[in-house]
Amino acid sequence: MRKVVVVTGANSGIGLALCERLLSKDDQIRLCLACRNLQRAENARMALASSHPSADISVVQIDVGSVKSVLQGAKELKERYKRIDHLYLNAGIMPNPRICFKAFITGLFSRNVISMFATGEGLLTQEDKVTEDGLQEVFETNVFGHYILIKEIEPLLCNVHNPSQVIWTSSSNARRSAFSLTDYQHSQGQESYSSSKYATDLLSVALNKHYNKQGMYSSVVCPGLVMTNLTYGILPPFFWMFIMPIMWLIRLFTNSFTISPYNGAEALLWLFSRKTESLDSRAKYHSCTSGLGNNYVQSYKMDVDEESSDVLYRKLLDLEKQIRKKITPENK
Numbered sequence: 062m063r064k065v066v067v068v069t070g071a072n073s074g075i076g077l078a079l080c081e082r083l084l085s086k087d088d089q090i091r092l093c094l095a096c097r098n099l100q101r102a103e104n105a106r107m108a109l110a111s112s113h114p115s116a117d118i119s120v121v122q123i124d125v126g127s128v129k130s131v132l133q134g135a136k137e138l139k140e141r142y143k144r145i146d147h148l149y150l151n152a153g154i155m156p157n158p159r160i161c162f163k164a165f166i167t168g169l170f171s172r173n174v175i176s177m178f179a180t181g182e183g184l185l186t187q188e189d190k191v192t193e194d195g196l197q198e199v200f201e202t203n204v205f206g207h208y209i210l211i212k213e214i215e216p217l218l219c220n221v222h223n224p225s226q227v228i229w230t231s232s233s234n235a236r237r238s239a240f241s242l243t244d245y246q247h248s249q250g251q252e253s254y255s256s257s258k259y260a261t262d263l264l265s266v267a268l269n270k271h272y273n274k275q276g277m278y279s280s281v282v283c284p285g286l287v288m289t290n291l292t293y294g295i296l297p298p299f300f301w302m303f304i305m306p307i308m309w310l311i312r313l314f315t316n317s318f319t320i321s322p323y324n325g326a327e328a329l330l331w332l333f334s335r336k337t338e339s340l341d342s343r344a345k346y347h348s349c350t351s352g353l354g355n356n357y358v359q360s361y362k363m364d365v366d367e368e369s370s371d372v373l374y375r376k377l378l379d380l381e382k383q384i385r386k387k388i389t390p391e392n393k
């Protein structure tokens with residue numbers, strides 16, 4: 062049977078590179094690009110189809126920053142497919158990023174310099190806003206919209222005889238100290254990105270606890286530092302070009318400077334061929350690139366505990382109820 066693969070945020074960066082690599086590995090898959098902008102999605106579909114003319118590539122409009130759009134997109138997926146084998150939850154944002162140069166200079170002369178480059182810890186702040194659903198935008202886009210998508214297409218994902226994989230593009234920037242269970246949307250702080258990625262890690266562990274028996278397995282990936290629209294938003298493109306030789310040099314000391322979307326997609330692609338029984342619920346799978354440019358995958362234990370993961374999951378279930386009531390008041 063041809064595998065069905067759905068990728069959110071598939072029209073650029075890591076998502077697009079992943080689609081290209083998936084098709085090169087197996088052009089028999091039925092690939093669906095789940096994107097918020099139909100024109101950008103169509104451009105990506107045409108680019109993929111030109112290098113894989115016989116492939117089955119379609120598009121579905123899903124804006125993960127809007128629950129209504131997720132519900133509509135999920136409906137279309139349910140009409141189109143009987144099951145989904147791989148769901149890549151890759152769409153993500155880091156709005157209005159600012160670099161803390163003081164922390165960068167201090168970090169350069171500290172013992173933690175390598176880890177600073179690998180995780181960007183303490184170097185970035187963001188300015189978040191509230192969406193039409195009344196949620197923090199980074200939380201809704203990076204976490205909650207995807208959570209609703211899973212809930213909506215649960216019947217397509219849950220099959221004990223033929224398990225499915227849900228694969229999140231998380232980050233090594235996920236940090237426990239940036240996240241709080243009492244403010245899980247991160248409405249108070251300025252590290253909404255880091256918080257949302259930590260929430261992703263917690264949610265993935267909870268999903269495994271609740272859904273493994275029903276045949277759905279969740280994993281998280283860090284693609285490393287990749288040059289995409291997201292990173293071009295941190296520093297201007299010309300600056301990145303200027304410091305590119307320094308980036309290659311840093312790669313000699315840390316394997317997390319994957320730099321190209323192709324390299325960044327390594328762990329996402331690797332998971333595609335893994336047997337679900339071999340997956341570790343608590344692991345984050347990192348795309349790595351060596352100084353010589355060789356790609357490989359390394360897994361690290363996540364800094365998550367089951368209790369926090371359960372609490373967050375319960376809070377998301379409550380939020381889901383509230384939002385559904387708000388959107389479809391007749392269901393009250």
Ligand SMILES: NC(=O)C1=CN([C@@H]2O[C@H](COP(=O)(O)OP(=O)(O)OC[C@H]3O[C@@H](n4cnc5c(N)ncnc54)[C@H](OP(=O)(O)O)[C@@H]3O)[C@@H](O)[C@H]2O)C=CC1
Pocket residue numbers: 069070071072073074075076095096097098101123124125126127151152153154202230231232233283284285286287288289290291292
């Ligand atoms: N680049 C990096 O160094 C790292 C990236 N990541 C993660 O990788 C993922 C992909 O990002 P990357 O490829 O770098 O960046 P890009 O900006 O290139 O890709 C992000 C994708 O997400 C889509 N997207 C954003 N918001 C929404 C939304 N509301 N609904 C649907 N789609 C949306 C974008 O669509 P559109 O084109 O319409 O904006 C785009 O296709 C993100 O989750 C990011 O956090 C993790 C670690 C490092």
Ligand SMILES: CC(C)CCC[C@@H](C)[C@H]1CC[C@H]2C3=C(CC[C@]12C)[C@@]1(C)CCC(=O)[C@@H](C)[C@@H]1CC3
Pocket residue numbers: 160165177178179180181184185231232233234283285286292295296304307308311
């Ligand atoms: C390399 C240059 C000489 C200086 C660049 C300094 C910073 C802008 C970067 C150093 C580490 C980078 C980093 C990220 C963004 C840019 C840096 C802070 C991320 C936070 C981007 C998004 C992610 O999800 C992380 C995995 C990245 C971690 C490293």
